[in-house]
Structures are given as C-alpha cells and as structure tokens.
Amino acid sequence: MLALYKFFRSIRLAVVLILIIAVLSILSTLIPQGRDAAFYFHSYGAFWAQFLLTLDFDDFFRSILFLIPVGLFFINLSVCAVDRFVNRERRKARRRHGPDLIHIGLLLLIIGAMFTVFGRAESLVYMGEGDEIRLKGQYLLRLIDYEYEEYENGRPKDWISTVEVRRNGELLIPSFPIEVNKPLRIGGVRIYQTSFAREDRALLRDQEGDSIPISNGQGFELEGAVVIFRGIEGNTAVFEQWEEHSRTAIYRTGIGETIGEYTVAELGSREVTGLKAVKDPGFIPVVVALIIVAAGLSLTFIQKRKDKDI
Amino acid sequence: MIATIAFGLLIVAAGIQVIYLLRRERKIDPISHFILLAASVLLLGVTVDRSIRIRFVAVTNTFESLVFFSAIIALVLFVYRLRAKEKTIPYINFGATVVAIALLAIASSPIAPNDVVPPIPALQSYWLVLHVTLSFIGESFFVVAFICAIYYLTTRNEERRKSLDRLTYTTIAIGYPIFTAGALIFGAVWAQTAWGTYWSWDPKETWALITWLVYTAYLHTRFVKRFRGKISAILAIVGFAFTMFTFFGVNYLLAGLHSYA
Numbered sequence: 001m002l003a004l005y006k007f008f009r010s011i012r013l014a015v016v017l018i019l020i021i022a023v024l025s026i027l028s029t030l031i032p033q034g035r036d037a038a039f040y041f042h043s044y045g046a047f048w049a050q051f052l053l054t055l056d057f058d059d060f061f062r063s064i065l066f067l068i069p070v071g072l073f074f075i076n077l078s079v080c081a082v083d084r085f086v087n088r089e090r091r092k093a094r095r096r097h098g099p100d101l102i103h104i105g106l107l108l109l110i111i112g113a114m115f116t117v118f119g120r121a122e123s124l125v126y127m128g129e130g131d132e133i134r135l136k137g138q139y140l141l142r143l144i145d146y147e148y149e150e151y152e153n154g155r156p157k158d159w160i161s162t163v164e165v166r167r168n169g170e171l172l173i174p175s176f177p178i179e180v181n182k183p184l185r186i187g188g189v190r191i192y193q194t195s196f197a198r199e200d201r202a203l204l205r206d207q208e209g210d211s212i213p214i215s216n217g218q219g220f221e222l223e224g225a226v227v228i229f230r231g232i233e234g235n236t237a238v239f240e241q242w243e244e245h246s247r248t249a250i251y252r253t254g255i256g257e258t259i260g261e262y263t264v265a266e267l268g269s270r271e272v273t274g275l276k277a278v279k280d281p282g283f284i285p286v287v288v289a290l291i292i293v294a295a296g297l298s299l300t301f302i303q304k305r306k307d308k309d310i
Numbered sequence: 311m312i313a314t315i316a317f318g319l320l321i322v323a324a325g326i327q328v329i330y331l332l333r334r335e336r337k338i339d340p341i342s343h344f345i346l347l348a349a350s351v352l353l354l355g356v357t358v359d360r361s362i363r364i365r366f367v368a369v370t371n372t373f374e375s376l377v378f379f380s381a382i383i384a385l386v387l388f389v390y391r392l393r394a395k396e397k398t399i400p401y402i403n404f405g406a407t408v409v410a411i412a413l414l415a416i417a418s419s420p421i422a423p424n425d426v427v428p429p430i431p432a433l434q435s436y437w438l439v440l441h442v443t444l445s446f447i448g449e450s451f452f453v454v455a456f457i458c459a460i461y462y463l464t465t466r467n468e469e470r471r472k473s474l475d476r477l478t479y480t481t482i483a484i485g486y487p488i489f490t491a492g493a494l495i496f497g498a499v500w501a502q503t504a505w506g507t508y509w510s511w512d513p514k515e516t517w518a519l520i521t522w523l524v525y526t527a528y529l530h531t532r533f534v535k536r537f538r539g540k541i542s543a544i545l546a547i548v549g550f551a552f553t554m555f556t557f558f559g560v561n562y563l564l565a566g567l568h569s570y571a
Contacts, residue, residue, distance in 0.1 A: 011533045018530070022523040029513045029564055061511050113509070122506065151428055158431050180431035181504050192506045193431075278506035286508060290495045297487035304483055 008079040017073045024069065028060035062117065074110050077103055098303055101296030109289035116282030126197060126272040127161070135277065137187040140166040144175060146273045148196060159193050161273040178275065188279060195274030200231040203266035211265065222260040227251075232267050313356050313377055313424075317414045319349040320384065320407060327404040338399055343391035346384040346407065353381035353414075363426050369442040370429040372561075376417035378443065382450040383410040390454065396473050398461060405457030416558075437500035444492025445518075449553050451485025452525070456550035459543040475539065478546050479532060486525050493518045513564035517556040524549040 007013065032039070035058060040049035056063035081103040088096075125133055127143040134140055142164050149157040158179055165173040165186055178184050184191040204212045204220075214220070219228035222241065225248065230238045233252070239259055241249040253259045255267060323345040330339040356377050360368035368374045387406050391399060416422060455478045462474040497518065502508040509515060528545040531537035 011530050012537075015527050015530050015534065015537065018523050018527040022520045022527070025516050025520050025523075028511075029516050029560075033511065116508075120507075153427065155427060156430055157428070158434075181435040181437075183503065183506065190506055192504075194505075276506055280506075280508075283502065283508060286498070290498065294491055294495055297490055301484070301487050 005079060008076050009083040010076075011080070014073070014076050014080060017069055017076060021066075021069050021073065024060075024066060028057070028066070031057055031060070033058060033060060070110065074107065077107055081107065096300075096303060098296050098298075098300030101292050101299060103296075105289045105292030105294075105296055107289075108285055108292065112282040112285030112289055114282070115285060116280055119281040120279070122276055122278045124194060124274055124276045126199060126274050128199060128270045128272045131272075135187065135189060138167050139172075139187055141186075141191070142166070143273065146196075146271060148271075159196055159273065161193055161275060163191075190278050190280075192276045192278065193273070194276040197272050197274060198269055199272040200229075200237075200269045201267070202229055202232075202237045202264055204262040205265045207261050212262070220260070220262070227260065232269060235267070237264050237267055312352050312359070313414070313417070316349040316352040316356070316380075317411070317418070319345050319352070320380070320411045320414065323349065324404060324407045324411060327400060327407060331400050331404060336397065336400075338391075342403065342407075343388045346391075346403075347388040349410075350381045350384035350388065353377050353384070357381065360426055364428040366429055366434065367436075367439045367443075369439060369446075370433045371427070372422040373417050373424045375442060375446065375557075376413050376422055379446040379450065380410045380413045380417070382447050383413070383453050386450045386454060394477075396477065398458070398470060398473055398477070401461055402454060402457050402477070405460070406453050409453050409457070421562075432504050435500055435503060437496055437503055441492055441496040441500050444488050444496060446492075448485040448487075448489025448492055449557075451481045452489070452546075452550050452553055455481040455485065455546045459546035459550075462543045463540070463547075471539075475542065478543065482525060482528060482546060482549075486529065489525070490522060494522060514556060514560045517552065517560050521549060521552040521556050524552055 031052060032043075037049070037053060037058075040052055040058060043049075044052065052058060055065055057065070060066055081100060084100060084103075127133065127146075129143055129146060132140055132142045143161060144164055145160075145162040147158075147160045147162075149160070151157050161178045163173075163176055163178060163184065164171065165176070165184075173184075173186075176184050178191055178193045180193045183193070200216045202214055204214060206212060212220075214229050216229055216231045219226050219239075221227070225241050225243045228240045228242060230240050232238070236252040236254045237259075239251040239253060240247050241251065251259055253264050255264050257264055323342040326339050326342040326345070330337060330342075357368050357374065360374060364370075369378055383406060387403050387410075391403060417424070458474045458478040458481065462471055462478065465471060465474070497515070498508040501510065501515075524545055528542060528549060531542045531545060
C-alpha cells in the first residue's frame with residue numbers, strides 16, 4: 001500500500017502521464033473523429049481501420065486509450081495534492097496554497113467533465129413564427145419573431161429569435177431575444193441560437209378530406225414504401241420514394257394532383273430558426289473548477305513574484 | 311500603412327541589435343528597445359483604429375491577431391530590457407525581435423487578409439476578446455522563453471546557462487497563468503456561451519490543450535532534478551513550436567470550429 005502511495009505521489013509520474021496524454025491527443029487530431037466505419041476502411045485500408053476501430057480511436061476522447069491515462073493522472077494528482085498538504089503540515093513549511101488550489105480545481109474539472117460526458121443532452125429544433133415547443137418542467141416556448149440582420153457587405157450580423165415562455169399557462173417571460181452568444185436560461189436548460197433554414201411545407205388532403213400538413217424531411221407510407229417530402233421546386237412538390245435503403249422513385253406533384261391516396265392542396269415555404277436546447281450537469285462543476293484554477297494560478301503568480309529565487 | 315511603418319521599425323531595431331552583437335566589446339545597445347516600444351505603440355494603434363472602424367475589439371481574424379501578438383512581444387521586450395541586467399539581453403532581444411518580424415511578415419502575406427470587416431455573430435462576444443488577448447499575451451512570454459531555451463542549448467558557458475534557465479522559467483511562470491486563463495478558461499466560457507458546449511475536442515482546442523500540457527510538464531520538470539536543464543529547455547522549445555502549430559498549422563492542416571482565426 002505504501003509502495004503504491006509512493007508510486008502515485010511521484011512528480012516524475014505526473015510529468016510522464018502529462019506527456020503521454022499530450023502525445024495521444026496529438027495522434028487523435030491526425031485521425032478524423034466520429035466518422036462512419038466505411039470512412040476508415042476507405043482511408044486507411046482494412047488492417048489499420050480494424051486496428052483504429054478496435055481501439056475506439058474514432059471516438060478517442062471516450063476511449064479506454066484516453067480515459068486510462070486520465071484516470072491514472074487523476075489518482076496521481078489526488079495523491080500529490082494530499083501529500084503536499086500532509087508534508088507541509090509535518091515540516092511546518094511555508095504555505096503555498098496556489099498549486100493546491102490548481103490541483104483541487106483540476107480534480108474537480110475532471111469530475112465535472114465526466115458529468116458532461118455521461119449526462120449532457122442536447123436537442124435541435126427548427127421553429128417558424130408562432131410555433132411552440134414543450135420543454136421539461138411544464139415550460140412552453142413560443143417563437144414570436146425571427147430576424148436576420150446583415151452588414152452592408154452582406155456578411156451575417158445577427159440572428160435573433162424572440163420567444164415567450166409560459167409555465168402552466170402563466171406567462172413567465174413575455175419576450176426574450178435569443179441571439180448567438182446570448183442564450184436563454186430556463187429550468188436548468190439553455191437555449192441557443194444555432195442556425196436558420198428555409199422550410200418548405202405542403203398541405204395534403206386524404207380521401208376523407210382531412211388536411212395533413214408536412215414539412216421537408218417528413219413523409220408517409222405508400223404501398224409498403226416510404227415517401228419523403230423533399231421540398232418545393234418551381235410550383236411542384238418533390239417526393240422521394242424509399243424502399244429499404246434505396247431510393248426507388250422521384251415524384252413531382254403540382255397543386256391539385258395526387259400522390260398515393262393524398263392530393264396536394266397547398267404549397268408554401270417559410271423561414272425557420274434553429275434553436276438548440278442543452279442540459280449539461282457538468283457545466284456548473286466545471287465553471288467552479290475553472291474559478292478555483294484561476295484563483296490558484298493568480299495566487300501562485302503573486303507568491304512567485306515575491307520570490308527572488310525563481 | 312501604420313503596420314508597415316511598425317514593421318520597418320522592427321527591422322531597424324533588429325539591425326541595431328545585430329550591429330551591437332557583432333561588435334567586439336559586449337555592450338548592450340542603448341536604443342533598440344525604444345524603437346521596439348515605438349513599433350508596439352504603432353501596432354496597438356492599428357488595433358485601436360480597426361476597433362473603432364468595426365465597432366468591436368479588433369482581434370477577430372488572423373491579421374488582427376498577428377498585429378496584436380507582435381505588439382505585445384515588442385512591449386514585453388521593452389519592459390524586459392528595462393528591468394533585466396543579464397548579459398544575455400542582446401541575444402534574447404534579437405531572437406524575439408526576429409519572431410515579431412516573422413509574425414508581421416505573415417500578417418502581410420495572402421494567408422492573413424487585412425480587410426476591415428466586422429465580426430460574424432459567433433465572434434461578437436467579450437469572452438472571445440479575453441480569450442484571444444490573454445492567449446497572445448501569455449504566448450508573448452513563451453516567445454522569450456523559446457529564445458532563452460535555444461540559447462541555453464547552444465551555449466556552454468555555465469554561468470550563462472544558469473541565467474538562461476532561470477529566465478526561461480520566469481517567463482513561462484508569468485506566461486503560463488495568463489495563457490491558461492485566456493486559451494483554456496475564457497475559451498471554454500466563450501464556447502459554452504456561443505455553442506452550448508465548453509469543450510468539443512475541436513482540433514484547435516485539442517492542440518491548445520496539448521500546448522498547455524507541455525508547459526505544465528515543463529513547470530513540473532523543475533521539481534525533478536534529472537529533468538532540469540536540458541529536458542526543461544527542450545520542453546520550452548516544443549511548447550513554443552506547438553503554440554505556433556496551434557495558431558497556424560491547425561488552421562491549414564486540420565479542419566474545425568476555429569476556421570476564422
């Protein structure tokens with residue numbers, strides 16, 4: 001046990017682990033991350049692709065290859081932090097709390113990062129003016145207005161999605177402009193302005209006369225196949241028919257014409273805003289960790305400035 | 311135009327430094343640091359002028375970042391020259407001045423267009439300003455550490471090596487907390503505010519972390535007798551090489567979120 005303690009309190013081990021993590025991280029940036037298996041087979045050949053995929057190198061920062069050195073570094077850092085404290089008390093040495101704070105901050109940072117890795121959730125929705133979405137906790141978000149601003153040279157200046165928030169029917173926030181860099185915080189969730197798009201819509205009527213609105217990307221079944229509404233070209237709606245994983249037909253259907261049991265009644269398009277809802281239980285611990293690290297760095301710097309022997 | 315004058319001043323300063331380095335009597339030149347100060351003021355003037363024109367702090371593209379980086383290097387050298395008494399000053403000042411000239415030369419090349427354009431929405435954040443400015447201030451100290459480390463590995467004079475080792479450590483000890491705050495802490499806060507994720511393992515982020523790890527390793531080598539000296543100096547050089555790769559190499563060789571800077 002003592003031998004293990006001595007092994008893990010070693011600064012030499014810390015330096016070696018830091019350099020191992022650095023070298024592995026370098027390798028990760030040379031291999032594109034998160035691609036399909038086919039990409040690796042195509043780019044590196046069967047042997048190396050199998051090798052990379054077996055080691056989870058395509059998702060390196062969640063792989064054992066990365067998490068084991070980080071785990072060892074976590075133990076090393078914890079033991080070093082305790083050892084520093086114990087030794088200082090024993091020797092009645094000068095108090096140097098800067099590095100202690102940095103080490104504690106980094107430990108908390110790793111814990112917070114683990115919360116993020118295993119607990120973070122995000123969801124992207126596209127909304128047009130007047131659309132509503134329900135969030136957890138009985139919140140109802142409605143898009144009041146969406147605005148796109150440009151500079152004179154045509155570069156994007158801002159995207160602003162103005163929303164209202166209700167909870168159980170009560171108006172909580174009458175108007176909040178969500179902009180890039182200005183997310184809305186509500187019920188532990190942050191809502192970000194992420195993108196914008198044009199959404200094509202088709203109003204279909206079935207044989208009973210009921211209206212069915214669909215947007216591009218949505219579809220319906222037709223004689224065992226799936227038909228997807230791809231958008232509007234000219235005055236026609238474009239549908240793709242898919243069977244299993246193959247596209248088997250393309251239909252261009254004008255207003256008043258039929259596709260399967262449906263008749264295209266109306267076509268139209270509108271601007272939609274892309275809003276991303278993010279819940280990250282690791283963010284607060286990480287912010288606290290960063291503040292502790294920053295305080296530790298500042299303290300170390302102040303103490304070092306007083307030293308003449310650095 | 312102002313940046314070109316500053317570039318000229320840096321070349322004049324380097325010229326004076328070379329003349330004094332080649333003279334037999336080892337005297338420290340009395341003027342080049344004032345020229346460096348003038349160049350720094352002019353470059354910061356470029357930043358202020360562009361900031362007024364784009365109505366935001368002008369550190370939002372490669373050209374503006376390089377101008378700011380060079381200005382801070384020149385300023386650090388001026389302050390160092392005033393405060394330091396070491397015999398190594400002429401070599402260090404010359405080496406770091408050459409780095410500042412090289413950075414400005416890149417700023418004037420086609421890879422860093424100097425069009426005055428206001429920032430796109432993702433860049434309109436004061437977290438970004440803190441992220442960029444503090445990163446470059448920290449890296450300016452790494453430039454001095456880099457030159458000291460090279461000099462350390464090439465000289466055999468023990469007294470000089472001791473002084474260079476101390477100066478490498480001092481500059482990294484100053485630059486490291488500033489770089490950590492700028493590149494990692496404010497970078498993470500900005501990413502969280504802009505994209506909802508404080509860390510996305512984008513290649514530039516990963517390389518900034520790798521650079522930070524190398525400097526972290528450097529600082530810890532000071533506590534291991536076997537690692538002090540040569541290994542420390544090599545790490546200071548590798549750290550700076552990675553700093554430059556993070557800034558330039560990642561943009562052109564690896565794709566990611568930081569495609570605008």
